[in-house]
Amino acid sequence: MAACSVEQLLAKAEQEEAEKLKSVSVHKELDLDFDVGNLLACDKNRVESRDFRQQKKEDFLRSLARDNTQLLINELWKLPTEKVEEAIVAKLPDATTPLPREKPPPKPRPPTKWEQFAKLKGIQKKKKTNLVWDENAKEWKRRWGYKRANDDTKEWLIEVPETSDPNEDQFSKRVKAKKERVAKNELNRLRNIARAQKVKVPGVGLTPKAQQSKDELSRAVSVAKTSTASMGRFQDRLPKEKAPKNTGKKRKFEPLIGDFSNEKQRQLELLKVLDSKKPKLDVTKAVNKQMREDDREEAAAKHKKGAGKKGRKGNMQGKGRGKGGKGGKGGKGRPGGGKPGGGRPGGGGGGKKKGKPGKH
Amino acid sequence: MTQLDGVVKPKTKRSKRFLESRAPKLTEDVKTTMIMKGGNTSQTVTQALKDIYSLKKPNAVLYKKKNITRPFEDSTSLEFFSKKTDCSLFLFGSHNKKRPNNFIFGRLFDFHVLDMIELGIEKYISLSDIKNSKCPEGTKPMLVFAGEAFDTDNDHKRLKSLFIDFFRGPTVSAVRLAGLEHVLHFTALEGKIYMRSYRCLLKKSGCRTPRIELEEIGPSFDFVLRRTHLASDDLYKLAHRQPKALKPKKKKNISHDAFGTKFGRVHMQKQDLSKLQTRKMKGLKKRRGEVVVEEQDVQAPKVAKVES
Numbered sequence: 001m002a003a004c005s006v007e008q009l010l011a012k013a014e015q016e017e018a019e020k021l022k023s024v025s026v027h028k029e030l031d032l033d034f035d036v037g038n039l040l041a042c043d044k045n046r047v048e049s050r051d052f053r054q055q056k057k058e059d060f061l062r063s064l065a066r067d068n069t070q071l072l073i074n075e076l077w078k079l080p081t082e083k084v085e086e087a088i089v090a091k092l093p094d095a096t097t098p099l100p101r102e103k104p105p106p107k108p109r110p111p112t113k114w115e116q117f118a119k120l121k122g123i124q125k126k127k128k129t130n131l132v133w134d135e136n137a138k139e140w141k142r143r144w145g146y147k148r149a150n151d152d153t154k155e156w157l158i159e160v161p162e163t164s165d166p167n168e169d170q171f172s173k174r175v176k177a178k179k180e181r182v183a184k185n186e187l188n189r190l191r192n193i194a195r196a197q198k199v200k201v202p203g204v205g206l207t208p209k210a211q212q213s214k215d216e217l218s219r220a221v222s223v224a225k226t227s228t229a230s231m232g233r234f235q236d237r238l239p240k241e242k243a244p245k246n247t248g249k250k251r252k253f254e255p256l257i258g259d260f261s262n263e264k265q266r267q268l269e270l271l272k273v274l275d276s277k278k279p280k281l282d283v284t285k286a287v288n289k290q291m292r293e294d295d296r297e298e299a300a301a302k303h304k305k306g307a308g309k310k311g312r313k314g315n316m317q318g319k320g321r322g323k324g325g326k327g328g329k330g331g332k333g334r335p336g337g338g339k340p341g342g343g344r345p346g347g348g349g350g351g352k353k354k355g356k357p358g359k360h
Numbered sequence: 361m362t363q364l365d366g367v368v369k370p371k372t373k374r375s376k377r378f379l380e381s382r383a384p385k386l387t388e389d390v391k392t393t394m395i396m397k398g399g400n401t402s403q404t405v406t407q408a409l410k411d412i413y414s415l416k417k418p419n420a421v422l423y424k425k426k427n428i429t430r431p432f433e434d435s436t437s438l439e440f441f442s443k444k445t446d447c448s449l450f451l452f453g454s455h456n457k458k459r460p461n462n463f464i465f466g467r468l469f470d471f472h473v474l475d476m477i478e479l480g481i482e483k484y485i486s487l488s489d490i491k492n493s494k495c496p497e498g499t500k501p502m503l504v505f506a507g508e509a510f511d512t513d514n515d516h517k518r519l520k521s522l523f524i525d526f527f528r529g530p531t532v533s534a535v536r537l538a539g540l541e542h543v544l545h546f547t548a549l550e551g552k553i554y555m556r557s558y559r560c561l562l563k564k565s566g567c568r569t570p571r572i573e574l575e576e577i578g579p580s581f582d583f584v585l586r587r588t589h590l591a592s593d594d595l596y597k598l599a600h601r602q603p604k605a606l607k608p609k610k611k612k613n614i615s616h617d618a619f620g621t622k623f624g625r626v627h628m629q630k631q632d633l634s635k636l637q638t639r640k641m642k643g644l645k646k647r648r649g650e651v652v653v654e655e656q657d658v659q660a661p662k663v664a665k666v667e668s
Contacts, residue, residue: 016566023565038528039535042520043506047549061556062574065545068504069560070572076540077569089534098600099525102391102448103384103470105603193366 024074026067034075037095041072110196113188120292122299153178218244382446386605390530391467394447396423398430398454404461404484405453411487411579412451415557418498419530421445431464432587435473443471449526450476459586465522469591469599477519478586482552490578495542495559500529502540502560507548515588516548538562543574553583 033042052060079090131140134149141149158170194201222244226232370376395413413422429437431452438450452464466476503524509516527544547554558574565571613625
């Protein structure tokens with residue numbers, strides 16, 4: 001009796017279990033595709049249009065939706081859960097459905113001219129401390145901005161240099177110089193943007209400068225003259241004024257019939273260039289290229305050496321300098337920079353001279 | 361944004377922050393939707409637009425005035441509006457004799473129309489027509505697509521992708537299980553697309569997973585497909601391109617087999633088996649003239665199973 005009842009009980013329990021499962025399980029011919037990260041399910045099964053017509057439309061759609069949702073919920077309930085603030089939360093995996101982005105991925109900022117140069121020469125950024133010691137106020141102050149240390153705009157007295165004009169206002173001179181520097185910086189910023197976007201750099205002809213050369217002045221005059229509605233056609237010339245130089249090329253044509261030997265010579269020269277397999281050597285370009293290469297190698301070597309020798313230690317020093325250097329005028333910074341600095345004057349000077357041939 | 365990008369510098373921190381929020385990002389924000397109506401709209405279309413707005417609410421902008429544009433003929437004004445409000449999804453409703461009760465679902469990439477699909481409303485039941493309790497605002501819906509057309513037909517495939525993009529809501533890392541209330545069900549059948557919105561009731565089933573009962577809450581639509589404007593394959597691919605920084609870094613020396621077992625390659629010194637002390641038995645005693653097979657033993661233990 002007892003054994004029988006146990007068997008019966010077991011069978012009953014099994015049946016109950018099956019029934020329970022029945023209420024949450026759904027049979028489909030093809031399995032659904034789930035993207036649990038998006039709470040998404042795709043049912044690829046054919047929807048029987050006969051059933052659709054026979055049944056009431058809304059009821060059919062609802063029963064279809066119920067089955068699909070049940071499957072999705074079953075899938076969701078399998079996810080690992082945790083309790084956050086009295087609520088049971090399921091962790092979702094990443095979405096797998098590829099969807100287009102809203103905007104293209106961000107591009108890295110193109111390097112400025114200085115950054116390019118610094119990379120070529122192996123110059124590394126140095127972190128400056130925010131606070132510096134102000135001797136006059138006997139206080140730590142910010143390096144820049146409002147209430148900065150050693151503020152030269154707040155001085156009430158400026159010594160007139162011996163070489164300068166005694167009637168000149170030194171205060172306004174300083175203000176003007178500052179404005180010029182700001183303007184120059186802004187111009188360089190715009191140039192960098194133009195260079196990055198490969199647009200023609202604007203306003204190359206007349207850049208603000210502290211001291212304009214004779215050449216630049218004459219160009220400024222010619223630009224000013226042609227900046228009229230009639231492109232300077234009706235502008236009078238001053239007495240003794242020379243015609244502006246370098247204002248575009250004028251096309252020249254050879255006479256149709258005339259110097260045959262000259263023409264022959266030119267054609268032959270052209271053919272010679274075309275015929276020879278060797279490319280024509282542009283000496284300035286080649287020299288410039290070589291020098292760049294040298295610089296790059298030197299910088300790389302220096303960088304490597306620094307990294308090998310100092311490595312992390314060098315960085316630590318830099319940090320330490322930030323604290324220790326406040327009082328000591330940054331004197332500590334010197335010995336570290338002495339070595340690369342020692343090699344620099346020669347290289348730097350050379351660089352300046354070298355810069356010229358490629359400038360045109 | 362424009363070709364003058366970066367030329368005019370932001371003058372205040374606030375404007376700088378604003379520009380940064382609009383700039384392209386590595387991981388993007390939730391796409392916002394603009395919902396607007398054309399020159400003429402019927403009552404149906406106006407109500408339907410409002411209902412869709414209420415489904416999408418925190419991430420949508422509802423334009424109240426008429427905008428006399430035809431997106432399929434000239435999408436410049438749409439692109440302009442998208443730039444204004446930083447929206448990359450749009451829904452445009454209109455009504456005329458040739459195309460009564462017309463919806464245009466679309467999305468933009470980089471402020472240019474990527475794809476848009478025109479759907480005609482055949483039948484519409486509003487959110488307010490069905491009198492019962494609704495889902496709270498901003499619930500992330502479960503999306504279900506049924507019908508083989510969504511997998512076979514090209515237009516339907518794109519429409520599915522568009523609907524997922526449109527209705528999926530914010531991307532989240534975790535979801536409250538009791539809060540899974542809203543179901544959007546799309547059925548493609550006999551050339552029509554039935555969109556139904558249900559509230560999902562979790563009933564006790566006796567086991568861990570609950571039994572689901574559905575209750576229709578509206579809005580529900582019967583759509584027919586009209587015109588489509590799909591992106592070219594190149595552009596579509598470009599829009600899908602993920603930045604390199606987002607791709608997961610490949611871990612070295614770890615592989616998985618078909619059953620999901622993790623294998624790790626472990627490098628170790630060559631074992632000196634000559635000094636290995638084994639059990640001494642008479643039968644295993646070394647006989648003269650026999651070569652001990654050592655090499656196989658050395659190579660075998662190189663790949664070791666790692667329990668994980």
